[in-house]
Amino acid sequence: MVATLVSGPRAGALRDTVCRAAWLATLPAATLTLTGGDEVVRLDWLLLGVSAHLDEVARPLLALTVVLYAVALAFVPRSGARRGPVLSGFLLVCFAASVGVVAAADVVTFYLAFTVMSFTGYALVLHDRTAGARRAARIYMVMTVLGESAVLAAMALVTADGGLVLADAPAAVAASERRDLIVALLLVGFGVKAGTAPLHVWLPLAHSAAPTPASAVLSGVMVKAGLVGWLRFLPLGQDASPGWGTTFVLLALLGGFLAVVAGLLQDNPKVILAYSTISQMGFLAVLVGVALAEPGLAHACVLAAVVYAVHHGVTKASLFLGVQVWSSERVPRWTTTTVLAVAGLSLAGAPFTSGYVAKYGAKEAVGDATFPAAGGAALADVLPWFGLGSTLLLARCAVVLWRRERKGEHSAPVRDGVWAASAVVAVVPVAWLAQRLDPPQAVPGWLSPGTLWAQSWPVLLGVALALAAARLARRRELDDSPLAHPRGDVVPPGDVVAVEERAALAVGRALRRAAARLGSVTGRVRTALAATPSPLPALSAVQARLGLWEASGAVLLFLAAAGLLLALTGGSSP
Template sequence: MTTALWILALILPLTIATLIGVTAAPPRPAADASVPAPESPVQRLWLAIAPLTALPAMALTAIPGASLTVPWLLVGTHLHVDGLARPLVLVSALLYAAALAAVAWAGYRGGRGLVAFLLVCHVGTTVVFTAGDTATFYLGYGLMSFAAYGLVVNSRTTEALRAGRVYIVLAVLSEGAVLAALLLITAIGGPLVEDAPRAVAESDHTALIVALLLVGFGVKAGTLPLHVWLPLAHPAAPPAASAVLSGAMVKAGLMGWLRFLPLGEADLPGWGLALVVVALAGAFLAVPAGELQNEPKVVLAYSTISQMGFLAALVGVALSSPELAAAVAPAAVAYAVHHALAKGALFLGVPVWSHHAHGARRWVVAVGLGGAALAVAGAPFSSGSVGKYAAKNAVEGVELGGVDLVDLLPLVATGSTLLLLRAGWLLVRREPDVRPRPDAELGAWLVLVAAGIVVPWVVTERWLPLTAVPSLDPVTLWDATWPVLLGLAIAALAVLLAHRALLPGWARRADGRAVPPGDIVVPEERLARAVGSVSRSAVASVRDLRARADRDLARVIPSAAASRAFDTLESGLTSRAGSGAVVVLFGLVLALAGVVS
C-alpha cells in the first residue's frame, strides 16, 4: 500500500504533465495569436485529473514514517516521511492541489503549460522534503528549481522574461553551491542525509561547507542579499504559481538548512551570528521596500522575504547554540506550516478579490483574506500565533548585541502588519474583473483558507514535538496582540502625515520608483551590463591583436613553402623540453618585427 502511494505521488504527476504536453492541440491559424488554442477533449481530461495528483502525497502523511527504498536508482534512492517532512509534505500537497484546481478547473488561459510545470514542481518539492540520500535530494532540488522557471515566464511578457533571467541566474548559483556542498558532505560522511550534520561538523572543511549551504539554500529561502528574484517573480508569475513559490518552494531552502547544517552537532557562533544578523536585516529592510511598491503581489513578496528572515534567524540560533537545535527545528517547521497556507491563501486571494468581491461573495472573500492576513501577522487565536509562540519559546534567553532575541522577533509581526495593510489597500483600489458566478478558483481558495485555519493547529498539536502551544492567559494574548497594534498605530500615523502633506514626495507616491521591485537587483543589472560591455571590448581587442599578428606573420613568412617550414619547426619545438620558452621568445621577436616595420 505504501509503495503504491509513493509511486502514485511521484509518477502520476509527471505522467499527467507529459500527457498534457504530448497531446497538445496543433496550433491553428488565428488573427489573435494571444488567444490560446482550445484544449482537445483528451487534454481537458488530463487537466481535470491534474489537481487530484496531489492526493497520494497527502495520503502518505497519514502513514507515520512512510518510506521507500529503490536500491537500483541513482546511488540507492531513499525517501522517508519523517517528523520534519510530514507537515511540510501535507501543506505542500494542499497548496499544489489548490493552485492546480484554480488553473485547470477554472479555465485559466494558457493554463496547459502552467499546469504541466506545476505538476513537475510538485514532484520536485515532495522529493526535497522526503529525500533520505543526497543524490535524490539534489535531483528533487534541481527538478523543482528549473521547472519553476516555467512558472515565472508563463506570461512571456517583457517583465516575466526579465524576472526569469534573474531567477535562472540565481537558481544556477544555488544549484552550484548546493552541489559543491553535497559532494563534500558525501565524500566525508556517505550518501545518507541523516549522517550529513555530523559529517559537516567533523569535516576539515566545515567553514566552506557551511558557507556553501547558507548561500545555496539562502537563494531559495529569499535571504538578504539573495532575495532579489522574489519581488520580480511574484508579479510576473500567475497568482497560482506565486502561491506555491511563496508557500512551498521557499521552504525548500529551510529544509536544506535543517537537513545538512550541523545543527546540534557543532558550536558555530560566528556563522550563527552572521546568519541571524543577515536574516533580521532582511526581515526589517523588506518592510520599507515593500511599503514603497504599488502592486499587491510585490508587497506580498516582500512580506515573504520578511517572514523567511524570521525563519532564517531561528536557524542561525540553532547554528550558534547546539543545545537549542532540538527545540528550534520543530518550531521552525511549525512556523513554516502556518506561513505556507496563509501566504498561499493571500496570493490566490488576489485574483479571487478581483473576480468575486461583489454582492454576498464580497464579505466571504473579505473575511477569508482578513483571516489569512491576521495569521501572517501572528494575531491571537490565529495559526500564526502558534508558530511565533513556538519560536519564542525555542530561542528564549538568546541575545544579540545585548538585546534578547525574544524582544526583537515580535517586531517582525509589526512589519508584517504594515506590509499586509499596504497590500490590502492596493487590492481594494484595483479595478474589479467581475465573474458572474462562483467557480473553481473561488472554491480552491476557500478550501485553502479553511486548511489554513485547521491544519496548523492539528499539526502542531499532534505531529510536532513542541515545548508548548499558546494558552489563553492574558500575558500570552498580549504578547501576540501588541506587535499588531503597533503596526496599526504606525500605519495610522503614516496616513495622518500623508493627509497633512508632511511625508516626502517619494514616500507619498509609493509607486515603485524610489525602490523598484527587486531593489538591489537594479544596480546589479547595471554592473552586469558594464562588465559585459568591458568583456566584449576586451574580446574585440584580442581579435584585433590576433588579426594584426596574423598580418605581421604573413609579412615575415610570405611564401607557402616558408609557412610549411614554420609549421614543421613549430611541431618539432612542441615535442622538446623547453620548447615553450623558445616559442615565447620567437613570439617576442615577431612582435618586435611588427613594431619596427
C-alpha cells in the first residue's frame, strides 16, 4: 500500500524492498505465541466481534504457522515467481487468516478466518496464470466451495445447538439430535481442506501449479486447518461413536496408502510431495478416528495429532522449499542433499528425528485400539506402514530431483541457513513439545532397542525396495512395463479428477443435447398453437376486458367482499 503512494522508478524499488521485508510482519504473532496468556481475548469492535484463545492445541500450531510463513515469505524474492510483491501480499492475507483459524475461540471468528484463508488460497494457486495454474485453480475453487458449503451448514447447526463458543462445540454436537448429520458435514467440509480421500483431488494439482513458497504453506499449514476443524468441533472425548470412528479410519487408511501408489507414478517432485502430504494427513485422520471411537483415548490422540502436525508442517515445508533451493540456487549440491536427506528421513520417521518422536507418540496414543474392518487388527501395528510409504515416495522424489538441472542463480545465505536449520534441528522443538504436553507424548523408553527397531524397519524396508527398483531400472528390466512411462505420468496429478472431469463434460454435453431437443419440441408446440384458431373467442374477449385496470380492480373488490361475508357467516355459526 505504501508503494502505491510512490510513482515512477522508485515505486518498483520500494515494492521490492517491502517484499524482501514482508517476513517481519509475522513477528507480532511470534511475540504473542511466546508471551500470550491462557485467557480469552475479545475484540468486539473488529468485524462481527473476534475472540481468541491460546490453549494446548492453538499455541503449538500458531508457532508452526509463524515459522513457516516467515520462511516462505523470505523465499519469495528469489523464488522465480512473477509479481513477487503480489504473491507476498496474498501470503500475508493467508497468514492473518491462518492465525485466526488456529486461535479462534468462537464459531464466527473461526468461520470468517477459515473462509478468508480458503478463498485466498485460490489466488496462490492461480498466481502464475499458466494453463495448468488456471485448471488447478478451477478445481481448487470447486472443491473449496463444496467444503465451505458443508462447513457453513455444520456451523449453523452447531450454533443452533448451543455451540457458539468453540470450547462448548464438542458437547453441543454430542447432545444434538442431528449429531450424525453434523459429523458427516464436518467430515466432508474439513476433509476437503485436509486432503481426505476421495476429496483430495485438488491438492496435487494445486501444489504443482502454485509457486514454491505458496506450496510450502499450503502443505505445511493450510491443510492443517482441516485438522483444527475436526479437533475443535467433533465430539471427541464425549460419547463413543464407533461407526464414525471406523469411517474416519477407513478413509484415512485408503487415502494414506493409495496416495503412495499414485505418487510413485509421478515425475514432478512437487506433485510427489503433495501425494506424500495426502498420505501423512491420512495418518493424522487415523488419530481423529480413534478419538471418535474411544473417548478414553481422545485426549492423548488430540495431543499426539498436534505434535505430529508440527513435525509434518516443518518437515514438509523444508522439502518443498528444498525443491527451490535445488533447482535455482547456487548452493553446494552436497549441502542441499544432506539437508533434504535429513528432512526426508524425518518425514519417514527414522530414529533421532522429529518424525521418530511424533510417530512414537501416535502409536502410544492409540494404545490397544483396533480396526474392525481389518479383522480387528491393532492400529499400532498398522501405523508403521505409513513410514514405508513415505520412504518410497521420498526415494522417488530424490530420483526425480536428481535428474533436474540447476540454474545456478544467486542465493541469500541467511535465508538458506534458516531453511537448513529448520530441517535439521526440527527434532529439538518437536521433542520438547512432546515432553511438555500432558500426558507427555515421548515417555521414558522411547530410545529402547525394541522401540528403535519398531520405528526403523519401515525405513529400512523402504530403502531396500527403492534400491532394488533402481537396480532393476538400471538393467532396463522395466522398459516393457506400463510403470516405465517416459513422462512418469501414468496416473495424472489429481488421479480421479481426470475421470470426474470427463464425466462432468459428458453430463454437460447430454444436458445441452436435451435442452436443444426440448427447445425444438417447444417451438413446434408453439407453432401449432399459434396456427390453431381459438375455440372460445368470447373467453378471449373477457380476458382482454379483465386486463383493464378498472375491470381487474372490480373483480378484486368483489372477491374481497365475498371473502369477508363468508368469514362473518362462519364466525356467527354455533
